[in-house]
Amino acid sequence: MPWLTIAVLLPLLGAALTAALPARLIAAPRIIALSAAGLSLLALLITVARFDPGAGMQLVEEARWIPSLDVAWRLGVDGMALALCLMSAILFLAAIAYGVGPRPLGRTAAALLLSLQGATLAFFLAEDFFLFYVAFDLTLVAMYFLIALWGGERKRYAALKFFLYTLIGSLPVLLGIIALSLSAEGEPTFDMIRLAEERPIAGSGVGASLVFLAFFVGFAIKTPIVPFHTWLPAAHVEAPTVGSVLLAGVLLKLGTYGLVRVNLQMLPDAFAQFALPVALLGLLSVLYGALVAMAQTDLKRLIAYTSVNHMGYVVIAIAAAASTGISPEARALAIDGAVLQMLAHGLVTGALFFCVGFIHTRAHTRELGALGGLMKPMPVYGSLIALAFFASLGLPGLAQFPAELQIFLGAFDAWPAVAAVAVIGIVLTAAIFLRALQRAFLGETPERWKRLPDLDRRELVTLLPLLILVVALGVYPRLALDLISSGSWLQ
């Protein structure tokens, strides 16, 4: 069975089905969405069972699509793709369970969420540049509508900015893809597996550099790397809860995934030339993101900026892996760490945005100054968000610690100074989260918050699986690392 194809197509079919449903079936969209997402996750779990961590790119499914361009429906997995797919599928399941817009989940919302899921999985699994790009852009469209339909007050501005800005990112990627495909030996091809093996644009000349930069700018905007990040806070603040969860949890990973898959694997020489500048940009993201986050008073904006910080670590790791002076072990460490950080950040930040959404629906504010003493009326909520906070600041035993540690270990091998300075970021994030915790959750409880209800069942069902995974990955990171095993696919 083509399980990968099934995993991609099930959500898309579900989207089509829900979109076509008559409006009077009120409960159906939620049921269809949940089952489509669940079955898709199941297909991925089956793939895990069939997966051989040591074999690199594998389980390739290929079907003719546009032979004259050598475009095909090519799906395949390696450790990174599979791990990210699993994480995305879980987040999507949680997002669908929580829902967006009016309750119960409406047709449009279900269709959008499912198509976003399908596109995301297709992106991670794509081994064909055409499909890769199609999926890359489809996520934009779906997210645009999620923000535009159910966002906050300035949703139009935010949605437009998001769409425009990330389209600015995606189009250079398209140019890069074209340049890569044209430079393949013989006929142009969009086959990513072949392009990764042949590496038609070798060396670090002007042409290779331009192609590299085209891809880099695109992925940098998506990631986002400072200074390409300004769309992120606007989009996050205005997006609905689920939109933020998926944006931070899943969509940001598209950028770093692309950096690894394309820039690192297909343009290694050019990347080596730019490795240090890229790493410095990553370092800038780490420090700058943390500093800006520290000054935020809106909890959601704060978390949005910490995403810049956390993704900065990933960028440093990828750049380190691309540098020439790095040992193979450190390279594997860096990329393992980068992928694990993507997973961990997805789960942790997803959980955090859910938490922010919970409080926003209750208190209708996210201002740290207005909140306070929430631990008392909402002890469960408080403990869980504290756990998520600690996870996000990289506390050992929680998922981001092994990721960041591996990143530091890998990057230290390439540039000790960069890694050492990057470590300072963990202090800054600690400051950010502890102060947020102190201001919003501890201290005296104002009268108006004394009666806030604690989490209900639906919210717990949404949140707990994510946090359980965060703990599990933190205690036993090999849960993911054995799957990722970047050493086997990273030449």
Place this chain on the structure above:
Amino acid sequence: MTVADMKAMEERMIGDLPWLSPIGALVLAAVIAIVLALVLPRRRQGLVGAWVAGAHLAAAGLAAAVWIDRGFARVLEGTVMVDGLALTLTGIVGIAGALCVGLARPMLAGTDREGEFYAVLAASSLGAVVLGSAADAALLAIALGLLSLTSFIMTGYLRHSERGNEASLKYYIYGTVSGAVMVYGLTFWFGIAGTTDLAAVGRAVAGAPDAVVIASTALVVVGLAYKASLVPFHFWTPDVYDGAPLPVAAYLSVLPKLAGLIALARVLPMALPDGAVGWPTAIAILAAVTMTLGNLAALAQSNVVRLLAYSSIAQAGYLLMGIAALSGSPQGIPALVYYAIAYAVTNIAAFAVVIAVQRERDRVDLQAFAGLGRRHPWWTATLILSLLSLVGIPPLSGFVGKLEVFSAAIDAGQAWLAVIAVVNTVISLFYYLRVIAPAVLDTPGDAPPATTAGRPLNAVLSLATAATVAVGVAAEPLLWLAERSVPLATG
């Protein structure tokens, strides 16, 4: 030339007739339409439309039959080219023309010259096909004349509408002046070659003074560029689209424009082989200017028809990229042809929605689209799909078109043009979203009650939408077609 020569020529020309069957079908369509319009009673005038639509489809079918059965040929002593480019244009004209008949029918039903309108439309299509097939200066001039004159007539169809009058008159004067300029240029080509045969011009160009070639080429380009509404020959476009009946605007935005572009793609390489006098660069710059100004101008529009007019100008810029690349890359013509197909169906879909909205609300500014999503989800879906396709969002047809023209540009060494096109694509997203956003996000307000679009319009809506998606998702057949739609060599 002797009588015996004449005899032989007559034999040859009679033998050539089967290749002319698609053109013949359109001639019959037009001529019989006049007769039908005269004999049929008023309430049966719709039959003329059915006949013309059918004949259009028949022309497309015959084009396919010629392609499969007979292959390509230079017929009628080299004045007419029946090659992939011409046959594909015939196909586009046939299908798009039939769709436009469907668009026009609701507007025309019951008016006093309905039958004649269809006849003129058929004649216009005939002119478009011949313009794209002509390899002779005189034929080119007269074909442009037919195409232009019939366009003026259709634009001025609503004789009581002052706006229609104005549009028609402006179009008329602009068109005749441009035509005169082109004819003046063609006389110089005759002066170079001593014959109106463009292939002979191509042979003579190498020995001709550069100044003559440059000046005459520029003058010839004027006539075709005005048809394709390239900047700076675009000034008529928004006013005419705005003033003309909307179905006519839809027709004008597709058929004459594509005919003009395909004529450019045939005439330039034929008369100026091997990129003589560097015309590809000039065309590339023209493309850049066209798309940039078109997009910038569209940004400022609040009338959706004018917006689409500027959008069509910008799209002509993208199409022109294929022409600019055709001497440097084998992908140039296929890119142009594919983009033309995609553009045709997409633009017709977009106009279909605008027509439907205009019929319901009697206005086409942005507010007229407010709340469309609630009242007419399918129209809105068409609107979104078609506009996003015009942006070039995958997997819609416009995306594959953009992919093709970008590839062609990069392959032809015009990467800078691709970069400009990318920037333009981002700009274009902005104004397309300006239409989509109120349709999806706003509430209808105090609009008149929802109506249905009527059967022909609905049919066109759904067909064009389906094509917009299908041409992109199942691009292979059309890419196959496009790859073979190159002009015959005329050494």
Place this chain on the structure above:
Amino acid sequence: MSGLGTALVFWPGAAIMLATALYVFRTSSMARAGLLLLASLGVEGLLFLALASEFLGVLQLLMMSGEMVIMTFFMIMFMPDPGGLMGMDMTHDKRRSASLAVAVAVALAIFAVLTDWPAATLNGEAPDVRQIGFEVMGRSMFSFLFAGITILFAMVGGTMLAKHGGRFAAEAEGDLR
């Protein structure tokens, strides 16, 4: 016609042609403008004759006389002040258009004079009119037929636009929108 004969006809002819053409746009009378245009294009026919294209010259004279008469009629019908009695100005943007037109004309003329044109090997006579027939009936037959179709639809279209009432007399003003 000999070179001298040609010159004798050409120079005055060209001068008259250009002068009348220019005066078309300098007069304030519509009717006069039409007649001047007729004169200009008629003289052009004479130039054709002088340049050894007898067939075309005659044809030009015939066509233009017919066409320009019609045009004059139209002018009288639709122009304000056809006789130019009020001396109204029918121009706009005079300086810019004049300077632009002068620039274009001068540029084209200079270009015409300075370019090294291909010259005929023999300074022969004009093409046999029969050759034109062969051309029309042979290589350019399609173009010729196509011109016919164009004429047909120009007529149909011109009538459609010009005749306001419909064929269906009862609802003569039947434009729905």
Place this chain on the structure above:
Amino acid sequence: MISLPVVLAVAAVMFGIGLYGVLGQTNTIMVMMGVELMLGASMLNLVGFMRYAWPDAASGAFFVLIVMTLMALEAAVGFGLVISVFRNRRTAELDDLTELEG
């Protein structure tokens, strides 16, 4: 004596005069006259080329025929339009046609 450049230059001046009419006239029919002159210049060009460069080129003569046809047809359609406009607006002045803008 007369030579090809002379004919072409005369044609160029004629073209320029036509262009002047097109650009400078406010009345539709006057503009049409300008177009006629531009086309006339084209014909003169063709005839000049045939006389001095390509005496055997019958296709040039045919092209002249086509240009003449175009002149006539454009005039025909133009008149139809002018009538239509005049009926609605009682004017054929182009400067009055500025409703469509922006």
Place this chain on the structure above:
Amino acid sequence: MVLLLWASVLLPLVAAAATRLAGPRADVVALAGAALAAIPAWIMLVAAAGGERAISATTWLPAAPGLDVGLRLDALSVVMAVTVASVGLAVVAYAGGYFADEPRRPAALAGLLAFLCAMQGLVLADGYLTLLIFWEIVGALSARLIAFNRAEPAGPAGAVRAFLTTRAADVGLYVALLALYAGAGTVAFGSDRPDGELGALVGIGLVLAAMGKSAQAPLQGWLAGAMAGPTPVSALLHSATMVAAGVYLLVRSHELLTGWPLEVAGWVGAITAVAGAVIALAQQDLKRVLAASTTSQLGLMFVGAAAGGPAVAIFHLVAHAAGKAALFLAAGMFQHDREGTSLERLRGAGRDDRAAMAIFAAGALSIAAVPPFAAFWSKDAITAAAEGHAGWLALVLVAGAGGAAYLLRVARILWAPAPRGLPAVAGHRTMAGAAGTLAAASVGLGLVGAPLSALLGAELPAITVTSVALSLIAAGVGAGAILLGWRAPAAVATAARAGLYADAMLRHVVQAPVAFGSRLAARLDDRVLDGAIDATGRGTLRVAGAQWRLEERGIDAAVDATGRAALRVACAQRRLEEGAIDAAIDGLARSIGRAGAQNRRLQTGRLYEYLRDTVLGTVAVVVLIALAAVL
């Protein structure tokens, strides 16, 4: 043995979970759990004394070799484990009583037990990776426990400060780990320091981490803030165990730190010992006095580790753990009596609560190094070890004098004739029992010196007459100064009350710049970067709107120039009126009249202008093609 290792780490965790769910009987469950969890540690101690060693490790990060996590049983770890487990047991037992009236008692007790789990992990860790993991967890749990009284502002603030300070110092541990791995390819204990810069990073990093955790100057401020937590927490975390982890780290990393890093640590410790004593003398709150005393004593342990080796430091660690924990627990009892810990409030509390006073006295005598109490012997060992190092010796002696002084000062206040007699609070029995045990231990632990040194395999410097004499003289001087009512100069007193300005310094050097940078960055981000993006968008729109102007003015200007050349003489005057000024006025009128729809002026609607522009466009195309041809 492996099983016991894991048991001693995991049992407290299980106990914590059970306690959390136990409800009203949480105290019993917690006590049982803590007792159960102490058993493996004691068994291991016995086994270790018999020469037993064990390591249980597993690969944690498979990407590269050498990144294992695991636990180890060796002399050092087992001594620490026993100390932690025993003090922990006593404190948990005590806390059962201390929190008797607290509705969130299960959470508090579970927190203590969870901390025990992490602390055992820390001391039993095998390799720096595992150490780092538990090191950080301990810090986080500490913050959580400090913030237990979350409604009071001091608790959360102190927790934040504690966590941030220690985490900042932990950067050192991270960097040391990275440098060690890069240099030696392993993160196991016992490897040699790499050469060059990597070695320097290892040394600095480890010392920095130890300083942070052990609240050494200038990072000592957080410990005072941590006193906002409940007293059992202060007793367990902030005196006996967690803060001692820094000393443990130094001892554990002895091989890595030989040479200048230990020298640095020694100086830091010596200075802190004096500074802590000075600060302790100036505090007006019992717990803060004890906190400052803790930093001082930890400083002595640093000196011990640097000068005398593992046995000296660990000996003092163990002795201090018992004594200081007893002091804190007594303080907690006073706190219950008088509902506060400020010295003013506690004046005479010892007379009301004799049991607490007795415990306090035992602990104080030990910490003040009065023979034969435990800390006398251990501190004497430090003095003896420092004999070879005049600077350290002097500072140690000053610190010893200070120790005697501040404890005596507090004792005198506690024993002062009370203005009001308040009875001891009931329910003291469990608390007194637990605290008393520790007090008793602080008496007896002086005997463990020799066995400890045997177990650790490290020399304990022989106690010399000189060292004993010096110690005693120092203590005597300190006590005498208090008894004679000697007052410090005002400046010193003020400085001491302000924690010797270390906090202020940190605030100005670190906190304020970071906060400023953060605000600056946020503003930059919001106004400049994002503003630039938005401005670009607006600019594009404006360009679109201005396009008509370009057409109107740019192209017109070109035409005008041509026209001027042709017709200047004839109609200069008229042209000016009709052309330029009219155009200008028209343009102005249009721009005012349609300011609302400014963007829609692309097309004038005037055909002749279109045509004119088209002709110009044609010219442009000619030029374009000509240029292309030339190029």
